[in-house]
Amino acid sequence: xxxxxxxxxxxxxxxxxxxxxxxxxxxxxxxxxxxxxxxxxxxxxxxxxxxxxxxxxxxxxxxxxxxxxxxxxxxxxxxxxxxxxxxxxxxxxxxxxxxxxxxxxxxxxxxxxxxxxxxxxxxxxxxxxxxxxxxxxxxxxxxxxxxxxxxxxxxxxxxxxxxxxxxxxxxxxxxxxxxxxxxxxxxxxxxxxxxxxxxxxxxxxxxxxxxxxxxxxxxxxxxxxxxxxxxxxxxx
Amino acid sequence: xxxxxxxxxxxxxxxxxxxxxxxxxxxxxxxxxxxxxxxxxxxxxxxxxxxxxxxxxxxxxxxxxxxxxxxxxxxxxxxxxxxxxx
Numbered sequence: 001x002x003x004x005x006x007x008x009x010x011x012x013x014x015x016x017x018x019x020x021x022x023x024x025x026x027x028x029x030x031x032x033x034x035x036x037x038x039x040x041x042x043x044x045x046x047x048x049x050x051x052x053x054x055x056x057x058x059x060x061x062x063x064x065x066x067x068x069x070x071x072x073x074x075x076x077x078x079x080x081x082x083x084x085x086x087x088x089x090x091x092x093x094x095x096x097x098x099x100x101x102x103x104x105x106x107x108x109x110x111x112x113x114x115x116x117x118x119x120x121x122x123x124x125x126x127x128x129x130x131x132x133x134x135x136x137x138x139x140x141x142x143x144x145x146x147x148x149x150x151x152x153x154x155x156x157x158x159x160x161x162x163x164x165x166x167x168x169x170x171x172x173x174x175x176x177x178x179x180x181x182x183x184x185x186x187x188x189x190x191x192x193x194x195x196x197x198x199x200x201x202x203x204x205x206x207x208x209x210x211x212x213x214x215x216x217x218x219x220x221x222x223x224x225x226x227x228x229x230x231x232x233x234x235x236x
Numbered sequence: 237x238x239x240x241x242x243x244x245x246x247x248x249x250x251x252x253x254x255x256x257x258x259x260x261x262x263x264x265x266x267x268x269x270x271x272x273x274x275x276x277x278x279x280x281x282x283x284x285x286x287x288x289x290x291x292x293x294x295x296x297x298x299x300x301x302x303x304x305x306x307x308x309x310x311x312x313x314x315x316x317x318x319x320x321x322x
Contacts, residue, residue: 111247123243134279192242196275201259208255217258219246219266221275233280 117188117215125215127190128177130203136164137199139177139207141186150180154199170199174206181212188213192220 107113112122124144131138141150154164157172181189189212193200208214248262266272282290 110244111249112243190243196272204255204259213253214250214255214258216243216247216249217255217262218243218248219262220242221271223271223275223278230278230281233282 112216117213120188122190122215125188125190126181126186127192128181128207128212129192129220130194130200132170132193132195132197132200132203134165134197137170137173137197137203139173139203141177141181141184141189149184149186150177152176152180165198167198167202170202171206171209173199174203174208175210176206178207178210178212182210186212188215190214190216190218192218194220194222196221 115122117125126144126149127142129138129140129142131140136154138153139151140148142148152173154169154173157169157176159166159169159172163169189207191204191207191214193204204214204217246262246266248258248265250258263272
């Protein structure tokens with residue numbers, strides 16, 4: 001009788017208040033069922049433990065009664081909640097309306113909201129990503145989801161080494177990606193510029209000369225103040 | 237929707253097919269914010285002593301320029317109406 005109680009008391013310290021209560025109530029009921037003998041009378045028990053056992057029994061019985069009272073209260077509350085839920089149906093519709101209004105307000109602040117170009121809304125237009133490196137310029141035509149449709153670079157257009165990092169090469173690349181896009185049936189396009197290099201502006205001109213209608217220009221240059229440390233300065 | 241986020245900031249729309257004006261507008265905004273200069277500076281690492289030297293120089297230069305502009309405006313002040321206003 002003593003050993004399991006001691007173990008219980010040790011366990012009880014680790015649990016939260018509500019879970020201890022539940023555990024002790026269950027144990028008390030189990031103990032009461034198993035042994036009708038008064039724990040005070042048992043031999044080989046320390047006075048402290050016996051006093052603990054007394055308080056344990058009294059408190060757990062009290063908790064059990066409280067729990068019974070609470071259970072009756074909860075059933076009453078459930079009935080009330082059921083009545084309220086029928087009234088809540090209308091307020092749900094109001095909630096939905098309010099949320100839709102907020103979403104509209106938020107979406108209207110986004111660029112290109114509601115604008116349609118030849119039947120395609122702005123956020124579904126294809127994109128031309130331009131990566132203007134210091135030594136080269138890449139151009140990729142993608143779907144609105146990011147799926148690549150066409151791709152070209154200055155090197156692919158026949159320029160080699162230092163000549164890739166020129167404005168002429170970038171213009172030619174722009175024209176090339178524009179013709180590839182037109183072959184796929186793309187007319188309206190969003191432009192995303194990444195990086196600061198010699199080909200940043202000329203490629204825009206090249207795409208325009210190629211015949212594709214540029215709807216918007218975005219800057220997508222990657223920037224990190226605390227990212228990897230750049231290489232050391234050149235000493236020429 | 238996630239792919240849309242990159243278009244929320246730093247986007248300029250092209251009005252009446254004037255792509256050059258749109259590009260220039262974007263560029264002006266970025267330079268005024270100091271973004272392009274920052275990106276160019278981060279191409280190579282700037283050591284702490286170089287950073288401090290540059291930043292102090294820029295601060296002093298801005299103070300000097302503001303003070304000079306203030307003095308010039310003061311000396312050139314007039315109470316008569318400006319004859320060159322269009």
